[in-house]
Amino acid sequence: MADAQTMRGEQLLIRVGDGATPTENFAHPCMINTERGISFTTQNNQVLIPDCANPTDPAWTRTVKESMSAALTGAGTLHVPDVTEYFAWLQSPDAKNVQVDVGIVSQTLGGYFSGAFDLTEFEISGSRGNLAEVSLTMNSNGAVTFTPHV
Numbered sequence: 001m002a003d004a005q006t007m008r009g010e011q012l013l014i015r016v017g018d019g020a021t022p023t024e025n026f027a028h029p030c031m032i033n034t035e036r037g038i039s040f041t042t043q044n045n046q047v048l049i050p051d052c053a054n055p056t057d058p059a060w061t062r063t064v065k066e067s068m069s070a071a072l073t074g075a076g077t078l079h080v081p082d083v084t085e086y087f088a089w090l091q092s093p094d095a096k097n098v099q100v101d102v103g104i105v106s107q108t109l110g111g112y113f114s115g116a117f118d119l120t121e122f123e124i125s126g127s128r129g130n131l132a133e134v135s136l137t138m139n140s141n142g143a144v145t146f147t148p149h150v
Helices: 082-089
Strands: 013-017 035-049 060-077 096-102 111-125 133-140 145-148
Touching: 013 035, 060 111, 082 111
Parallel strands: none
Antiparallel strands: 013 096, 035 060, 060 133, 096 111, 111 133, 111 145
């Protein structure tokens, strides 16, 4: 039996670009320190395909994929110095380049997803006797690609 090749949850890194040119630098925000994830969805149209030989028979449904999108989520203990930057990003009409590292434990396994993302949700919460927490959601603004480690 071969064991699954795994990685620890904290090794799934969401890294946000600084917009610098000609070389953009990517850094993992300190406040995304407990939960993070990437999900992909498609928008589909359903089309009925009739049976031409037996038009009274029920038609079969065919799904036509129309579009794709990705969403990133992150959460953790609030890192106060990040609040100004992330609130400004939330208010900005501009997307930022983001990379999501998968399989960084090996330079020959995994890779990273990359694309432009809008910050669409930014929540700060806290309760008595605990540290303040943050959660955020980023939605893709265009194509997301995957680059494997070589």
